Amino acid sequence: MRIGVITYPGSLDDRDAQRAIKLAGGTPVPLWHADSSLKKVDAVVLPGGFSYGDYLRCGAIAAQAPATKEVVKLANQGLPVLGICNGFQVLVEAHLLPGGLIRNEHQHFICRDQKLRVENNQTAWTNLFEKDQEITIPLKNGEGGYIATPDTLKMLEEENRVVFRYLELNPNGSMNDIAGLTNERGNVVGLMPHPEHAVEPGFGPDRPEAMRSGIDGLSFFQSVLKQLVSS
């Protein structure tokens, strides 16, 4: 299964995402923002970083890139899409997910191993998790405060579209402790924390058993591969 990773000017974690796909058993396909061809990939990851230097608004310019326009078109037809951090901001700016992301409430860039609860395990990217499973993956952002209108928040909660919620500490002031969301269909998922940085023993978050042994992020990529194989 071929999973594309789009590189924008300023993307940072595109190669980590490619590596995560490989470790999960997929074939990573590098995609370029200016190219409107997605090379017939089976799924797409929008990586973390600072596309276009976060100018205008985080993700706003990347949301208008030719590759992103194609992602929007195919996502509406069911293509699995995962937006991580800046990728989540791109998905929001491209209106594939509702709401907005603003500067962290406390003003600081924050980098920590973040505990999350999986609220929805019915999406393309979370089907290998248990419902309510607690996972830990790295988080690193400056503008990760999730906001939405009261009506949108109510809709997201009622339709079970909050996929991940921050546990123990809300790192950025996100409303309802929202760390990640999905669309109506469950094929598009966006989250601020970074699953691609928790895929290989020795390089992930600490666990009680051993330092840096956390690989909770691997299940994201294995989930989409499982769904693609069975569809």
Next chain:
Amino acid sequence: MPKIIVEIMPKQDLLDPPGKAVAGALHRFGLKEISAVRIGKRIELHYDRPITEKDIESAKEQAKSFLSNDVIEDVVKVSVED
């Protein structure tokens, strides 16, 4: 140089962290009467020719669709300066 000015502000009912930080600093300078600070954006669209009604119309359109995000911001003014 003729230009169209687009002014954008964070929505009134939303927290504006940069504004809050600046308000805190101003209070430390002794300007305690300032009850709040909000920080927005001014975007200038420059033209090398006179600006037409059509230019203003398309600027207004871009101000709403691309230059601002209506979830978090309001376009407060689109004006022309010579």
